[in-house]
Amino acid sequence: MKCSICIHTSKTKKIINKNGKVFCIDCLNFLKYPPNFELMKKEVEEILHNLKKSEGRYHCILAFSGGKDSVLALKLLKEKFKLNPLCVMVDNNYISKEAIENALKITKYYEVDLMILNRDYTDLFEDAIRRGESPCRRCSKLILREVWRVAKMLNMKYIITGHELPFGHSAIRKMKEGVEMIRLLAPYKIKEEEKYKMLKNLPWKKPNLGGYTTNCLVLGVALERFYEKYGFSFEVDRVATLVRFGLLSKEKAEEVLKKPDIPEEVYKELRRRGLNI
Ligand SMILES: [Zn+2]
Structure with a gap:
C-alpha cells in the first residue's frame, strides 16, 4: 500500500x-x-528586520557547510535582508574538498567572514557505518553545539541554518541560554530545481558525492550500508516530508531514495582521510 x-x-x-x-x-x-508557512515567514522576517538595527560587527551567526542550502541561506541573508552574518563552518574531517572550495569562494564573493573549526568525527562515522545506522543526527548535534559555543562566546542571540524543513509548525527553536536557531529556508518552500536556479550565477559548483548531499563525504556510504541492511533509505522520512510540502517531485524523490551509487573516488578519499571502512 x-x-x-x-x-x-x-x-x-x-x-x-x-x-x-x-x-x-x-x-x-x-x-x-497544516503548518502555516505565512505565519512562519512573518515570525522570521520580523526578527531579521530587527537584527538589521543591532550594533556590533555581525548581525547573526550562520551555520555554514558550503552545501547548497547554507549557501542559499547566505544569499537570502545578504541580498534579501541586508545582514552581515559570521559564517561558522565545522570541518569534521569529512567535508568534501569541493564544498570547502565553494565555501571559500562564496564567502569571498559576499564579503563575509568565515570561521572554520577543525574537528575529527572519525569515531562517530565508523561506529555508525559499522552498525548500519544514520550518522546524521549525531553529527549535526555535535556541529550545532560547536556553533552554539561560538554564538555564546560572541554574545550573539541568533544562529541561522539552511535547513529546509521547519520544527513542526515553526522555523524557530530556542536553544540553551537564550540562543535561538532559525531555519531560514523553511518558510519560503523553495523547490529543488528553484534552488539550483538561484545558485546559478554564484561561484558555487555542485560536487558529485552520491546521496542527497552537496558537502558530506560520508552520507552516501552510510546510506548504502543502511540500504543493504534494511532495504530502504534512512532519509525516507525527510524526503517524504519534502514531497508532502511540494518541495520535491515524487519522481525525484524515488530517485533520491534508491540505493546510492557511490563514486569509487569517494571511497578512496574516505580511506585516505582515516575512515576504516
Ligand atoms: Zn504520506
Whole structure:
C-alpha cells in the first residue's frame, strides 16, 4: 500500500485507508494540522528586520557547510535582508574538498567572514557505518553545539541554518541560554530545481558525492550500508516530508531514495582521510 500524497509505503510508515483514499499517518496529520508557512515567514522576517538595527560587527551567526542550502541561506541573508552574518563552518574531517572550495569562494564573493573549526568525527562515522545506522543526527548535534559555543562566546542571540524543513509548525527553536536557531529556508518552500536556479550565477559548483548531499563525504556510504541492511533509505522520512510540502517531485524523490551509487573516488578519499571502512 502506497500513500497517495507522499512516497511512504507500508514498509516505511503506517498506512491508513480513509474514505476510500490511502494516506500515511504523517500525511494524515499534515492534512489535519497544516503548518502555516505565512505565519512562519512573518515570525522570521520580523526578527531579521530587527537584527538589521543591532550594533556590533555581525548581525547573526550562520551555520555554514558550503552545501547548497547554507549557501542559499547566505544569499537570502545578504541580498534579501541586508545582514552581515559570521559564517561558522565545522570541518569534521569529512567535508568534501569541493564544498570547502565553494565555501571559500562564496564567502569571498559576499564579503563575509568565515570561521572554520577543525574537528575529527572519525569515531562517530565508523561506529555508525559499522552498525548500519544514520550518522546524521549525531553529527549535526555535535556541529550545532560547536556553533552554539561560538554564538555564546560572541554574545550573539541568533544562529541561522539552511535547513529546509521547519520544527513542526515553526522555523524557530530556542536553544540553551537564550540562543535561538532559525531555519531560514523553511518558510519560503523553495523547490529543488528553484534552488539550483538561484545558485546559478554564484561561484558555487555542485560536487558529485552520491546521496542527497552537496558537502558530506560520508552520507552516501552510510546510506548504502543502511540500504543493504534494511532495504530502504534512512532519509525516507525527510524526503517524504519534502514531497508532502511540494518541495520535491515524487519522481525525484524515488530517485533520491534508491540505493546510492557511490563514486569509487569517494571511497578512496574516505580511506585516505582515516575512515576504516
Ligand atoms: Zn504520506
